Amino acid sequence: MSFNNIYGHDKNKEYFKKIFESKKISHSYIFDGVEGIGKKLFAMNLIKTIMCKNEDFISCEICNSCKKINHMNHPDVMIIEPDGNSIKNNQVKEFQKFLSYKPNESKYKIVIINDSNKMTLSSQNTILKILEEPPEYGIIIFISNNSNNLLETIKSRSQIIKFKKLLNDEVQSFLISELKLSNDKAVSIALFSDGIINKAYQAYENSEFLEIRERIIDYSNQLIFNDKINAIKGIAYLNKEKDNILLIFDIMIGWIRDILIVQATSNYDIVLNKDKSELIKKNSYKLVDKNLVIVIEKINQTINDLDNNINYKLAIDNLILNIIE
Numbered sequence: 001m002s003f004n005n006i007y008g009h010d011k012n013k014e015y016f017k018k019i020f021e022s023k024k025i026s027h028s029y030i031f032d033g034v035e036g037i038g039k040k041l042f043a044m045n046l047i048k049t050i051m052c053k054n055e056d057f058i059s060c061e062i063c064n065s066c067k068k069i070n071h072m073n074h075p076d077v078m079i080i081e082p083d084g085n086s087i088k089n090n091q092v093k094e095f096q097k098f099l100s101y102k103p104n105e106s107k108y109k110i111v112i113i114n115d116s117n118k119m120t121l122s123s124q125n126t127i128l129k130i131l132e133e134p135p136e137y138g139i140i141i142f143i144s145n146n147s148n149n150l151l152e153t154i155k156s157r158s159q160i161i162k163f164k165k166l167l168n169d170e171v172q173s174f175l176i177s178e179l180k181l182s183n184d185k186a187v188s189i190a191l192f193s194d195g196i197i198n199k200a201y202q203a204y205e206n207s208e209f210l211e212i213r214e215r216i217i218d219y220s221n222q223l224i225f226n227d228k229i230n231a232i233k234g235i236a237y238l239n240k241e242k243d244n245i246l247l248i249f250d251i252m253i254g255w256i257r258d259i260l261i262v263q264a265t266s267n268y269d270i271v272l273n274k275d276k277s278e279l280i281k282k283n284s285y286k287l288v289d290k291n292l293v294i295v296i297e298k299i300n301q302t303i304n305d306l307d308n309n310i311n312y313k314l315a316i317d318n319l320i321l322n323i324i325e
């Protein structure tokens with residue numbers, strides 16, 4: 001995969017093309033943006049392009065360097081992932097050592113720190129020391145979905161590259177060209193993904209996605225309009241769909257959010273479920289004696305609870321009974 005296969009992020013591609021051509025690569029970049037929009041993939045392609053034997057801003061995919069990066073065994077590239085919930089000081093020490101030796105096969109040594117917002121304070125301090133005097137050949141790319149967690153002193157020594165969500169058209173092109181989806185399916189999944197390509201990919205991988213979506217939109221309406229009988233019936237389905245529950249909650253939140261948006265602004269351009277504008281309109285006219293913002297909060301609270309290993313059935317029962325009470 002080269003930059004040609006990366007969808008979206010055109011501005012950042014342009015930016016790095018210029019840097020590449022001027023050969024003025026900095027020692028430190030922070031790729032900042034929400035989870036799931038392709039920052040790491042972009043970084044992998046960038047380092048491939050930098051290290052490729054090809055002189056153009058496009059990786060050839062056939063030279064040794066490209067092959068090794070694709071196989072994750074390039075001796076001059078190191079990728080750090082969190083160890084458990086954080087990136088610890090000993091991991092940073094390891095790459096400090098890695099950077100202390102000259103490159104083996106290329107002009108650079110590159111470290112990608114994924115989820116870098118999970119670096120502990122002491123590991124950030126070690127990195128700061130590296131950034132104060134980086135080796136000439138060293139490049140560090142911090143990938144972060146919350147650069148607020150990075151020390152100001154690290155940020156001031158880095159180029160911050162903002163990554164935005166993809167446009168709906170870009171996600172659609174990805175789904176049609178790369179994953180060979182039909183137009184209709186691509187439209188629904190792209191809308192649902194809200195510009196987060198990873199979310200689109202997961203929906204694509206879930207063969208039941210479209211069916212689940214229809215069902216959950218119906219169910220969300222039953223909850224909102226207090227159709228208690230059907231709401232309680234639906235609990236059995238939710239209990240059965242443990243593997244899909246995050247997707248289900250995502251669909252619910254998106255749906256309720258759409259109704260709130262239309263109630264507040266009548267702006268259909270910013271709703272997620274554009275293909276269901278008529279139904280959103282109908283719902284937004286109906287009187288809801290429920291505070292929908294609180295319903296969203298309750299769902300988010302349940303997501304948190306499940307993350308903390310609370311009993312699944314109990315969490316689902318509580319949530320639904322709580323919403324329809």
Ligand SMILES: [Zn+2]
Pocket residue numbers: 051052053054059060061062063064065066067
């Ligand atoms: Zn190459």
